[in-house]
Amino acid sequence: MILTNGVLVTWEDENRILEGWALRIAGGKITHVEPQKTLIQMFPDEDRLDAQGQLVLPGNICAHTHFYSAYSRGLGIPGDAPSGFVEILEKLWWPLDKALDKKSVRASADVSLIDAIRHGTTTLFDHHASPLYIDGSLDEIYEAVKASGLRVSLSYEVTDRNGKDQAYEGIKENVRFINFVKKNHPLNGRISAAFGLHASLTLSDDTLEKCRSAIPENYGFHIHVAESDADEYDSIKKCGMRTVDRLHKFGILGPKTIIAHAVHVDAREMQILEENDCWVTHQPRSNMNNAVGMSAIESMDRMGIKLCLGNDGFSNTMWDEWKTCYLAHKLWHKDPRRMNGMLVSKMAVYQNRKLVANQFPGIEVGILKPGAQADIILVDYEPFTPLLAGNLPWHILFGLNESMITMTMVDGEILMKNREITCLDEKKVIADARQLAPEVWQRYSAQFKS
Structure with missing residues (x-):
C-alpha cells in the first residue's frame, strides 16, 4: 500500500518533517519515501491508506x-x-x-x-x-x-x-x-x-x-x-x-x-x-x-x-x-x-x-526510510505553532499525547485503525482478565495470612 496525505516525521539522524510526501509499504517494510505525486505515478494501481493530514511517525519503543x-x-x-x-x-x-x-x-x-x-x-x-x-x-x-x-x-x-x-x-x-x-x-x-x-x-x-x-x-x-x-x-x-x-x-x-x-x-x-x-x-x-x-x-x-x-x-x-x-x-x-x-x-x-x-537481528525500526520495518503510527495532532525538526521533542513533551494516536501498524499489518483494535477482541481480552483478577488477588492476599 501507499500511505498518503500525511505529515511524515522520519526520525532519521538528521530528522525531517515532510509535507506532501508519502511512503510505500510492501513485504512488511517501507520500500519508498518520496514526494506523493512521484510515488503515485510510480505505483498507480497500489492500494492507498489516507492519513487525512495526520502525523506519520515510527512506532514507539x-x-x-x-x-x-x-x-x-x-x-x-x-x-x-x-x-x-x-x-x-x-x-x-x-x-x-x-x-x-x-x-x-x-x-x-x-x-x-x-x-x-x-x-x-x-x-x-x-x-x-x-x-x-x-x-x-x-x-x-x-x-x-x-x-x-x-x-x-x-x-x-x-x-x-x-x-x-x-x-x-x-x-x-x-x-x-x-x-x-x-x-x-x-x-x-x-x-x-x-x-x-x-x-x-x-x-x-x-x-x-x-x-x-x-x-x-x-x-x-x-x-x-x-x-x-x-x-x-x-x-x-x-x-x-x-x-x-x-x-x-x-x-x-x-x-x-x-x-x-x-x-x-x-x-x-x-x-x-x-x-x-x-x-x-x-x-x-x-x-x-x-x-x-x-x-x-x-x-x-x-x-x-x-x-x-x-x-x-x-x-x-x-x-x-x-x-x-x-x-x-x-x-x-x-x-x-x-x-x-x-x-x-x-x-x-x-x-x-x-x-x-x-x-533483533536484521530488524530496523524507529525510523521512516526504505528498508526499515513498517512499524508506524498515525497521530491526530494539529499544532498551533510551527512544527519543525528542531522543536519536535518539545511538541511531544508539551503537545502530543497518546489519546491522539488513531492507527498502529507493525510489519505493515494494521493492529489498530481509527482507534479500534483490529487484531484482537479487546472487550473479551479485558473481560477475561477482569474475571481472573479476584483469584489472583486472593492468592496474593493469602500469603500474608500464613
Whole structure:
C-alpha cells in the first residue's frame, strides 16, 4: 500500500518533517519515501491508506517492561504502606508474581499488549516472573505476542529468593526459549530473547556462575542493577565489591546485556558499563513511584553509555515517560536547565532503535526510510505553532499525547485503525482478565495470612 496525505516525521539522524510526501509499504517494510505525486505515478494501481493530514511517525519503543505487573493495578497492599524499596518488593511484587498461574500470565500479557497497541508502542522488552509457573511461561507470553502482532523481546527472571530449585528452573526456561528463537527465527523476527536475571541482591555467586555458563552464544542478560542502594550494600556485604563490579566479575556484562535502572551506580561503575558496551534503560516514572532517586543520566550520556527509555511495567504511554524524564530531573536537581529535550529524544528514539537492531537481528525500526520495518503510527495532532525538526521533542513533551494516536501498524499489518483494535477482541481480552483478577488477588492476599 501507499500511505498518503500525511505529515511524515522520519526520525532519521538528521530528522525531517515532510509535507506532501508519502511512503510505500510492501513485504512488511517501507520500500519508498518520496514526494506523493512521484510515488503515485510510480505505483498507480497500489492500494492507498489516507492519513487525512495526520502525523506519520515510527512506532514507539519500550526498552524495559513487565507484562506480569498488570494485576497490580488497583491492588491494595495489606498493612502499613511500604517504607522503602525492599519492602515494596516483599509486600507487592514478590507475593504478586507468586500469585500468577498459566491463565493469569497469559491474561496479563494480553492486556499489556492491547495497552501497547492502543498507545502506539510497537516494540517492547519484557522481563517476566511467575515463580509457581516457570516451565513454559515464556511460551504462553509468546502466544499472546503472536496474536497481538507486536514486536517483543522475552526473558525470564532468574532469582534465588525462592530456593535453588526455582533458580535452576528459571535458567532452564531462559535457555530453552533462547534456543527456540535462535533455531526458528519465529514470527519473521517479531520475537527476540534475552537471559533474564532479577538483581544482584537476590542472586548468589553460584547462580551467577551457572547463568554465565548456561547462556547461549551471542545472547545477553536483562537485569535490574542498583535500582535502590540496597542492591549496592548487599553486593558489598556478599563479596566486598559494588554491584556492577560483581556482575563484571561473573561475566554478566557485555554488548548484548540490558541494565535496567542503574540509579545508585558510582563513577567507576559507570565506567565499567561503558567499557563493556552495555545498554542502560531509564524508567523515571517507576523511580519516582518507588522513591529510589534518579539515575545520573546526563553524566552517563557524556561518558558514552548507551542510554534507553523503558517504563518498568507502567502503562505503555511512552510519551508520558518522555515527559516524566524531562520534568523529574529538573525537580531532582532543582535546576530547570537540566535534562534537555534532545537528550530525552536521543534515549527514546535513537538509542531505543539501536537497541532493537542489537537484539533483533536484521530488524530496523524507529525510523521512516526504505528498508526499515513498517512499524508506524498515525497521530491526530494539529499544532498551533510551527512544527519543525528542531522543536519536535518539545511538541511531544508539551503537545502530543497518546489519546491522539488513531492507527498502529507493525510489519505493515494494521493492529489498530481509527482507534479500534483490529487484531484482537479487546472487550473479551479485558473481560477475561477482569474475571481472573479476584483469584489472583486472593492468592496474593493469602500469603500474608500464613
